[in-house]
Amino acid sequence: MTLFDADFRAMVRQLGGGRRRPRGAEDDSVRARRRRAAPSGTFSGHRGYAPGEDLRGLDWNAYARSGELFVKVLHEEDRRTLDVLLDASRSMGAGSPPRWEAARRLVAVVAGMALTRLDGVRIVVGGHVEAIAAQSPLDRLFDFLDELTLAPAGTAADPVDIWSSRGLRGRLVWISDFANPEEAVSGLARLGRARRAACGLLPTLPEDRAPVLDGYVELFDPEEQRRVRVRVDARLRAAVAEELAALARHQDAAFHAAGVPLLRQPVPASVDGNVLESWISGGWSEWI
């Protein structure tokens, strides 16, 4: 069963082609056409070639010397490419509905909006970089996201590391549950040293604010594959709510220190036009 039904796909397409095009999108589309006609820019280094990328960007001289495929990175090109860091760790599978579904829908919306503006999109997920050229069919994006699965427990690669190792330079959106704020702090610090910043998108579940459980419950941590049986009562719910609030403050502080926003997007059970409207109005659209 696909995550992106026809209605959702239509809504995403409508976001890019309708009057809701963000401000400045016209200028960007002009820049994208110029880039495609005369691909040039300020050379800023090499990065590894990812399957699916335009072969014209390959540096054949570097290939002749090293035997490996490298792509010349031009400043102009990076600035007009959106890089989406998607957390595919097992903890993203928690929640009902799972946070993982909302995260992929968010990626679809964010990347779909970028593509409809004629910008390229690279999705860094699970140690893999999926590059989708500007003006590619959105179905390719949906199909890619539809087939994404969570990484096996304990094997999730840090998307910031992957992004850094590939020498990518696009604008950054980081979608994760940020369950471990220390990892967010570390990732943002590394981005800061590279003079980059990422807008944080956190798909929020109802239980991120306070537990909605009661009675004798078995809790399962998909990240660590641990199970804990607890008797949930009002006192415990209040105590957990305090811990969740502290976690939220910690997450906000981490992004605030990096000078970037952390945007929390509620994840309803079903996505309709109103939901998308609320998502887009959340502020992240200006970031891309």
Add this chain to the structure above:
Amino acid sequence: MERVDLTRPVALALLGLIPLLYWLAIPPRPRRSASTAHLPLWEVALQRLRRQPERFRHLRFWLLVLALSSVGFAAAGPVLRGRAGADVVAIVLDNSPSMAALEADGSTAFDRARDGLRRVVPILPPGLRFRLGFAGPDGSPTVVRGTSDDVLAAVEGLEVVAAAGFSVRDVAAAFANGPDSTALWTWTDARGDGDVAPTSGALELVGAATLPNAAWLRVEVEDAWPLPEIVFRGEIAWSGGAVRPDVTIVGDALEVESVEVDGDAEDGTARIAIRALRRAGGEAVLGLVRSEDGGPWSDAQPTDDRVSVRVAPPGASRIGLMARRDAAPGRWIERAGGVLAELAGGQVVEVEPGDQVDLLLVEGGALAGPVPRSCTFGTAFGASTSSEIGAATPVVDDWNRRHPLTAGLDLSELVIRQRELAPLPSGTVLISSDAGPLAVARDGPGGRSLHLAFRLGESNLPYLAALPQLLRRALTWTAAVETRAVEVFRGDAAEARLIRAGGAGNRDLPVLATPDRSLVGVLLLMALGFLAARTLLR
């Protein structure tokens, strides 16, 4: 390896409750399962509320299982079987005189044995029954039964006995004939003639193997009281490197006339004969002295170097004489008194009625009644008077040949010229005549006395050899001494010889039994400990 037995094994059925405990310890299955990315936060919240996640607590469960198992085994009555072996320890403690011999360091073998028992008995396995055999005050074997405390208390109050005759070997043999579960343990110096040590059971030899010693083995006293002669015949022995000592008598009671020593240096014994005369009487000590200079003898066992003898005071120091002045011819009575005084080492004194003397000689006259320890010749008693002169010469018919006074005397030539008419006191007739008794011996509650019916001068008795013997016998017989007193002091040759036989050596105690021990208390304590630990675990 000690063995554990269960006295009530059926109680182990309690262990069948363990599956029930396991079922009760398993937490119920939750009705709902929820995945969360914030499990660590839940755990922090639980910790803040001092709560624990619901889970099967292995340690608490196993502690409960251990507690139940401990109770189950305790209910089964586990008993740790003791070691098989002797459960009665029969201790023979030699407290014979040789155990008091002084060692080189001034201690005695008995001190060492007592110290050893004080040290060893308390650490023997508990539950043993004890017997303690030793010599009683009179040297007879004595046995104390009881616990180790009883034995130690008896040992504390025990001393070396002076009496001889106690045989460690005999007591040990008596114990050895007891039940098989008896462990015989003899503490002795094993010094003496031959093999003194028991041949069976454990043996603990105390004291040096050989010590120098000389001792009196035997003393016989021949006392001629009331006469002054006294003779000591004895035997001495020396061993362990000692040389033959000389003997002497210490004190003023006696005057030594001669000392004869007939000794054998090879076997270490000598026979002694000491002849002495009674002087003041009292205590006389027969001692050993060094032969080279006559100095006091000193060896490992000083108690057997001296023999103390009680000597009676002189028995005839005063011969009283009461006679009429006309007792002539020859005043034989005075001569008789002189003879007795010379025999007894005393003196003749003129006395009046009521004076105290050792022997009273009376001739003629009259007395109110018979006087103890007296010898009268022609004296009237009571109302009769000496003027009652009898008929002519009586003819001696016979004399008593069985009485100590006249037995063996020859009176066949006795002739009486005139006999007093006054009757003699009642008594045993010694000499009879056709005119009635001429001499009687009176032996009554008040004492003994000899009465003759004629004066010495009216007979030919002074010329007969029987008179001195009759007077000497009268002196001793009236003093109630029928025969010569002979006292014997006998030592123990085995105790005097402080030499251990060559073959004797220490022998260890056999395996002693240890009592069964119940493990119920330990197991219940363990159960409580497990439950307490489980309470502390959350």
